Amino acid sequence: MKRILSLKVNGNSYEVAINPWQTLLDVLRNELGLIGTKKGCDIGTCGVCTVIMDGKAILSCLTLAIECEGHTISTIEGIGTAESLHPVQKSFIENGAVQCGYCTPGIVMTAKALLDENPKPDDDEIKDALSGTFCRCTGHIKIMEAVKKVSQPEDEEKSNV
Amino acid sequence: MSDKFSVIGKRQTKLDAPLKATGRSQFTDDVVLPGMLHGKIVRSNIPRGKILNIDTSKAEKLPGVMAVITHKDSGGVMVGPDQQLLCDDMVHYIGDEVAAVAAVDGDTAYEAAELIKVEYEPMPALLSIEEATAPDAPILKQYYEDNYADDLNLNYGDVDKAFSESDHVREDEFISYPSHNCFAELHGVLADYSLPGKLTIWTPNQTAILIQKGMARNLGISESNVRVCSLNTGGAFSGRGTVRPHHLIAALLSKKASRPVKIIATSDEEFIICRSGGKNRLTLKSGVTNNGTLKVIKADHLYDCGAYVETQFIMPTIVGATLQMLFKVEAFRYKGQLVYTNNAPYFFHHGGGLVPSQFAFGQHLYLIAQDLGMDPVDFKLKNAFDKGETTLNDTHYASCGLKECIKKAARKSGWNRKYGKLPPYKGIGIGCGVMSSGGKGMFQHDTSAAFLKIAEDGKLSLFTGLPDMGQGSHTTMAIIAAETLGIAADDITVISGDTDIAPYDVGAFAQRGTFTTGNAVKIASLDAKKQIAKTASEKLGVKPASLIFRDRKVYPKGAPDKAISFEDVVFDTLNCMEGRFIMGRGFYNTPTTKAALAYSFGAQIAEVEVDPETGIVKLLKMTVAHDVGRAINPLAVEGQMDGQVFSGMGQTLFEECFMEGGQILNQSRIDYKLPRPYEVPEMEHIIVETNDPYGPYGAKEVGEGPIACNPHAIAMAVSNAIGYTMKELPLTPERVLQAIRKKNRIS
Structure with missing residues (x-):
């Protein structure tokens, strides 16, 4: 039987009727129309569907929507737009960290959660945070660079020298 | 170099990156049509055997099920010469398609698929090259005399003589095991065949045109009745170039239910339907002189292509040709054989x-x-x-x-x-x-076409059939057009991914995009440039050939101070008394009989x-x-x-x-x-x-x-x-x- 669920996503409040077994991923995509969060393997192995809940990067395919009531969720649509990009999005674009783009929203959200908590991560901390993500196109090389450049902008590097 | 080019050679960010980084790009699973159903495929759970009975009655009675299909509905549709769309009497690998359902939601489709009961009589399966090539091995395909699916023999120069003249001869055997592409975006398709006469499909691919041709050929309908929409593709890596069973199954389900049908593979299904490279056994024998000059190479190659040949007929050609293209030799011999087994049909992994x-x-x-x-x-x-x-x-x-x-x-x-x-x-x-x-020889020809139009504001729409699976081909094409016309890459919108709109292009494989489609785009851009130059030459009073197009300006060679803006010249061309509309056309078919130039x-x-x-x-x-x-x-x-x-x-x-x-x-x-x-x-x-x-x-x-x-x-x-x-x-x-x-x- 369906239940009424109140969700807070990207600062907006939603009320939807869902089945208790529906995942947050399915509710975001199919009930709220937030298709920026992509569905990858749907079994928690690829990180494509990552969103941020209460400041932590989580896999929306392994999270039941019914558990999300009372929590604050943010998705790729909520952090920036093409006109007003989030610094992580801007850095991904400028550093060539986007290729096919399927994994991009999930990796951007993972990187944002890391940088919100730890604005100056070292290489190992970045690798650790991104270790659950998966990109077949870029080889993660330019993704690493992009995340590093958000935390250490070049002008800052120069001023430190 | 920086003086020679104004756009080429600069670090251009991908034109579609802002959309992708903000979650605004659409992929196949993002498309939802009114009345859309969800499909699920019933697959063989044994590697080889006879089908004794398929009972679909329980599935058909399940509320929410709108269509069930088996071989009786596929009407003899083939996926390839050796592959039936839905098996009728035999299954050939674990994963072979036997039946399919379409239902109002994914859960119902799964439940219905579970309710379809297939009775098998298992038969001995051949699961390796060695088993399949043993002298007493059962023959897997009735119309063949053995289990060799295909072969290729190449022979150049006098191999025996070259070996006899070599100071040192060495032979080694190498084995490689199957691997998988693991695309970020799983296999999927949305097919709308609900209206008679027109089939529209959305699917990740690296060649809309070959998918269109394949759908038309296999379903026995006209090519112009198939429209392929590509959107974005979450990785392709040589593995998304042909029509696959799920494409055809979605079309048949949609036809039967008169509603659009979407099929998205599950994670474990993904490994079954797209194994990306089978087991290879490659024996190499080479002769060299004492001073290190390579004289001769001989290669014997056995390759497990699985239950069906699919795209792998091309594998020996690629391997065989490449072995003598890197280092100079006097003589070369290659024998490549594809072997049928009861493993899943193999596809290319990244690297072709x-x-x-x-x-x-x-x-x-x-x-x-x-x-x-x-x-x-x-x-x-x-x-x-x-x-x-x-x-x-x-x-x-x-x-x-x-x-x-x-x-x-x-x-x-x-x-x-x-x-x-x-x-x-x-x-x-x-x-x-x-x-x-380029990949001439893999197809009849290696043609790419392109056209472009320019609006009053000097912005350009470039139409190409070349897909962008992430490699940045659309940005590359925009740079080539921008360089030719002296504008910026972001003045250009690339329009692609719809066979009803985009011009012919064999697609993004055989590494042909930059070279072949790039040449077509350059020709189309030169065509448009000629049309613009006519106006500019009238305005500036110089011959068209002496005009320079650069930095969104047009000026006589050596006189940048006389420049007029690109936008103004375009405006004047479009709004002159003759109302000359600027349309650039170009196509390129590599003029060679070899794979490429x-x-x-x-x-x-x-x-x-x-x-x-x-x-x-x-x-x-x-x-x-x-x-x-x-x-x-x-x-x-x-x-x-x-x-x-x-x-x-x-x-x-x-x-x-x-x-x-x-x-x-x-x-x-x-x-x-x-x-x-x-x-x-x-x-x-x-x-x-x-x-x-x-x-x-x-x-x-x-x-x-x-x-x-x-x-x-x-x-x-x-x-x-x-x-x-x-x-x-x-x-x-x-x-x-x-x-x-x-x-x-x-x-």
Whole structure:
């Protein structure tokens, strides 16, 4: 039987009727129309569907929507737009960290959660945070660079020298 | 160079990156149509057997089920010459399509699929090349005399004479195991065949036109009645070039239910339907002189193509041709045979089948260099092709940066300081590769068409049938048009991905995009330029030929002060008394009977560290040199290099499908080991530009060339580190440990 669920996503409040077994991923995509969060393997192995809940990067395919009531969720649509990009999005674009783009929203959200908590991560901390993500196109090389450049902008590097 | 070009050679960010980074790009699963149903396929759970009965009655009665289909509904539709769409009397692998359902939601479709009962009579299955080629093996396909699905024999020069004249002859056998592409976006399709006469499908692909042709041919309808919409594609890597059973099944379900039907593979299904490269057994025998001149190569290649040939008929051609295109030889013989088994039909993994053969070739050459006591870099330089030379299969190299790549990679990586001088369990290796920029012969022709129109504000719409699967081809095409017309890349909107709108283009494979479609776009841009030049020449009072188009301006050569804006000239052309509308048209079909006119070359040097306790290999650094002819967009070139190094490293070091009884055991992205951020190596990019005379602005491919060098370099580095040359791929920790033990026993 369906239940009424109140969700807070990207600062907006939603009320939807869902089945208790529906995942947050399915509710975001199919009930709220937030298709920026992509569905990858749907079994928690690829990180494509990552969103941020209460400041932590989580896999929306392994999270039941019914558990999300009372929590604050943010998705790729909520952090920036093409006109007003989030610094992580801007850095991904400028550093060539986007290729096919399927994994991009999930990796951007993972990187944002890391940088919100730890604005100056070292290489190992970045690798650790991104270790659950998966990109077949870029080889993660330019993704690493992009995340590093958000935390250490070049002008800052120069001023430190 | 910066003076010569105003757009080419700059680090251009991808035009579609802002949409992708903000979650605004759409992929197949993002499309939802009114009344859309969800499909699910019922697959064989045995590797070989007779179908005794299919009972669909319970599934049909389940509320919410709108269509159920079996072979009775497919009306003899074939996927390929050896493959029925839905099996009628026999199944040939675990995963073979037997029936399908469409229902109002995914849960109902799953439940209905479970309710379909198929009775089988299992038959002995052949699960390896060895079993399938044994003299008393049952024949898997009734209309064949044995289990060889296809073969290719190449013979150039006098092989026997060349061997007899060689000072040293060496023979080695190499084996590689199946691997998987693991696309970020799983296989999927949305088909709308609800209106009679027109089938529309959305599916990730690397060639809309071949999907369109395949759908029309297999369903027996006219090509113009099939519309393929591509949207974005979450990775393709040689594996999304043809019509697959799920495309046709979705179309038939949609026709039967008169509603659109979407089928998206599950994670474990993904491993069943797209195994990306079967087991290879490659025996290489070569002859050399004492001074290190390679004289002759002989290759015997057996390849497990699985239950159906699908795309793999092309595999021997790629492997066979490539083995004699990198280094000069007097004579060459190749015998390639595809073998039917009851494994899943194999598809290409990233590298178009070249990772296994380049691994084998590289290790073989390394063994020869060691036999001769030669430095592998010197051995490669001695035998490498040069510009202007022709291979045994009559392929002419109008540009060739192979030696330059080897020398630059060796210098940059400090080869001379390192090779033979590293501490135990550290190693260095060099790999080389060659790749065609085009695939003539794989198709009837290799045509790309392009057209463009320009609006009053000077902004351009460029229409192309070339898909962008992430490699940045649309941005590359925009740069070529922008350079030709003297505007900026972001003045251009690339319109693609819909066969009703986009012009003909064979697609994005055989590394043909930059070269073939790039030439078509350049021709279309020159056509438009001529039309604009007419107006500008009237306004400026000079001949059209003496006009310069640059930085959104048009001016007489040598007189930039007289410049008029590109936008104004376009406005005047469109709004003159004749109302001349600017339309650029171009097409290019590589004028050759060979695979291509341009070939790219590369060299890579890998530096690795092996843990002798665990056998785990860490790729520390990769120095990548690639002759791209001209780097249209260096940022995208580096992106291609990075992705291929990473993917090649995965295939060389980790990626393997573990098979048992025809079943893949590690069918998830955690159980199937693939590289992740922890494995990121240090990268050194060296772009070599040889300005190919046929390429658009001198450009050649970079789409698969780097990965051809890769297994060669990494496997040699590992072998160098442990002092034992490994002959099985991938070099998993287990195999590396075994090799270390063998080496310790020998020494």
